[in-house]
Amino acid sequence: MALSQQKTRRIIVCDTDKCNGCQVCEFMCSIAKEKTTNQKKSRIRAMRIEPFFNIAIACRKCEKPVCERACPRDAIRVLPDGSIQIEKDKCNGCGWCIESCEFGALRLSFDGGVAFTCDFCSDFGEPQCVKYCPKKALKYITLEEAAKESVRDVLLNVIDKGGK
Amino acid sequence: MKGYAGKYLKVNLSTGVVGQEPLQEGMAIHYLGGLGFGARTLVDMVSRGTEPFSPENVLAWWPGPVAGTILPTSSKFGVFALSPLTGIFGFGICSGGFANELKSAGWDGIVMTGRSSKPAYLFVDDGNAELKDATKYWGKTTWETEDLIKEDLGDSAIRVAAMGPASERLVRFGNITTDKNRQVGRSGMGAVMGSKNVKAVAVRGTGDVEVANLDELTKFAAEINERCQGPKTEKYRVYGTPANILVHNRIGCLPTRNFQSGTFEGAEEVSGERMSRTHVKKILACTNCPVACDHVNEVKDGPYAGTVASVDYESLGQLGPLCGVSDLNAITKAVALCDELGVDTISAGVVVAWAMECFEKGLLTKDDTDGLDLRFGNGDAMVEAVRKLSLKEGKLGGLLSEGVKRASQVVGRGSDKFAIHCKGMEWAAYSMRSLQTSTLGFCTSIRGADYLRSGSYQVDVAGKVDRLKLDSSRGKIVYEGENQYAVIDSLIICKFTRGVYTSFDEIAEAYTLITGIEMTGQQLVEAGERIYNAAKCFNVRFGASRKDDYPPPRAFEEPMPDDVVKGARIVREEYDAALDSYYEGRGWNKEGVPTKQKLIELGLTKEAEELGA
Secondary structure, three states: OOOOHHHHOEEEEEOOOOOOOOOHHHHHHHHHHHOOEOHHHOOOEEEEEOOOEEEEEOOOOOOOOHHHHHOOOOOEEEOOOOOEEEOOOOOOOOOHHHHHOOOOOEEEOOOOOOEEEOOOOOOOOOOHHHHHOOOOOEEEEEHHHHHHHHHHHHHHHHHHOOOO | OOOOOOEEEEEEOOOOEEEEEEOOHHHHHHHOOHHHHHHHHHHHHOOOOOOOOOOOOOEEEEEOOOOOOOOOOOOOEEEEEEOOOOOOEEEEEEOOOHHHHHHHOOOOOEEEEOOOOOOEEEEEEOOEEEEEEOHHHOOOOHHHHHHHHHHHHOOOOOEEEEEOHHHHOOOOOEOEEEOOOEEEOOOOHHHHHHHOOEEEEEEEOOOOEOOOOHHHHHHHHHHHHHHOOOHHHHHHHHOOHHHHHHHHHHOOOOOEOOOOEOOOOOHHHHOHHHHHHHOEEEEEOOOOOOOOOEEEEEOOOOOOOOOEEEOOHHHHHHHOHHHOOOOHHHHHHHHHHHHHHOEOHHHHHHHHHHHHHHHHOOOOOOOOOOOOOOOOOOHHHHHHHHHHHHHOOHHHHHHHOOOHHHHHHHHOOOHHHHOOEEOOEEOOOOOOOOOHHHHHHHHHOOOOOOOOOOOOHHHHHOOOOOOOOOOOOHHHHHHHHHHHHHHHHHHOOOHHHOOOOOOHHHHHHHHHHHHOOOOOHHHHHHHHHHHHHHHHHHHHHOOOOHHHHOOOOHHHHOOOOOHHHOOOOOOHHHHHHHHHHHHHHHOEOOOOOEOHHHHHHOOOHHHHHHHOO
């Protein structure tokens, strides 16, 4: 395999310099996926660590998803693109998947007691959080692309400072 | 009626009983929310002669109908009470996640009455609300309280609005803080919390905020979001409001050394441009804001190293140039102290600048300042004075914590002539004599000297009028601005987005998409006029009249010394004419009291009977 799946799978990447904690991603997610305004129903989570650090995190499409293995009821399937599908009929809301995820990318719904996570807006063609991020801090790209962008940002920063 | 939750909480702090009331549709349509609901609450519930710090005062928390929706900059709320600083209509408007959370919990607002017998905080957990013991948080700063309550309730997503040690001590300009950097500022709403023994309000909301037309509103919001990345908000995004420092300095309207002049030799050193290079570490946004104006400073070296505070133009101006201070480290430290201990930065800056002038004129000595060398330009002394006043520490702290009006009455000997306030509210960072339409707006403001009630400084700064004089064309500029701002403050959206909407019809469209209630821009502005008049009636009930609508003597008696605006002062006859034109346009009498006819026209019949002229 020339490239690992990890390098070819697109995920939602957050530029923490640009992310300012506005949480518009959470609003747009709940509107897209739940047809209502409720940040607590968002698949992406915006987090601020005082005083200077902001990030928004959604499912990372792990190579070996721990959530899948953690689920005692086989309710979690991994789709070919790496995203996670939770079968509502099988899920009983035990929360093991949530505990197992290192990124806090799964949530439990308040009403039905079922776990849910980001499906990258397969029904919209592109993640709506990315589309509406006011500062373009969110991108739907592969980690390989993310790494290239990081290098580019470093270089731009150097150029900005006149090569110093 | 979507957008609105349809009910609000009523908390009797004396008995501990928490109940609920339905929100009437008529109230929604005629008063919108936010400032409108605040005006209605105070007029209905606070009777003549009430003392601000008594249990009879009300403390009302009102977001607007747009809070909790996707409309950009909509997560805002106001807190309303009879002000202990001004003795009239008091309130502060604040951003952050609090408003959104409260709406998600299913409430349009909270109305508190009475006084708790021991320190308490209100925890609103979706449909449930209860008063909890806050003894362990008493004495904690606003930031500590926020963290501790979240920790104790076991949920970091809970939003907390807390007052600080200053308000516990009833400093008259005590603030309320939420999300660390966001303040309910001006007019002492935190101090009213202090008088009621309420340390904080914590909210967890997990419900949906329903709107009338989600698809269209989402498209609408996306468009506004896009415009918010354009030229109309560029200033706020790039340098934040501190960009004003150099602009104002250039045209001689940057208040310096207690409003003695309008240009500051150290302006460059405290400019937004400089601050961005040397101090700004991160730009933050409030909840659901696509603009992001909040520039957070970090002090890297010196005695204040490690201090973090978000510094805006008003704080920078009043703790900086107004005190003759050009040290950004000291200014950042002073802002951090204000935020943590919970006092208003503008009021703090003005009262310290006044004390500095007193000190230089020999009206205050080192004996009065607890040994501080309180000269203009002494940044360390300024920081220490801010700390003292926030804690009412020593002779100086006790004196300054009362606000500049009361402090100058205590000191006397002519110091009231340079106590720069209107109705007891310390003047914000706009020069009185070189921005004269602004000054008229500051003085007609229902909250006392206030740049946020009409935005009338804009015609001055933009050069649309002769800003060095006044005439009878200015009244209209001010009251039209007031009516429009009353709408913005009632919905509530951020004033920084006022320029991205093409008209009030467009804002009305958003209101209709959210609530399902048909509304035009004209109707909104009429509601704004009704709201402003209701608030004015409240002030009339508490004795306000024409004499209260004037700037301090310095504005009339001392010509500006700066080259660029040399000799500028307010001519009394011109001011009178401008004020007359304001009253006349408003339909008020010469004493500034709304006429019965005007009030009836606006549907304020009860007020017409009690207070109308």
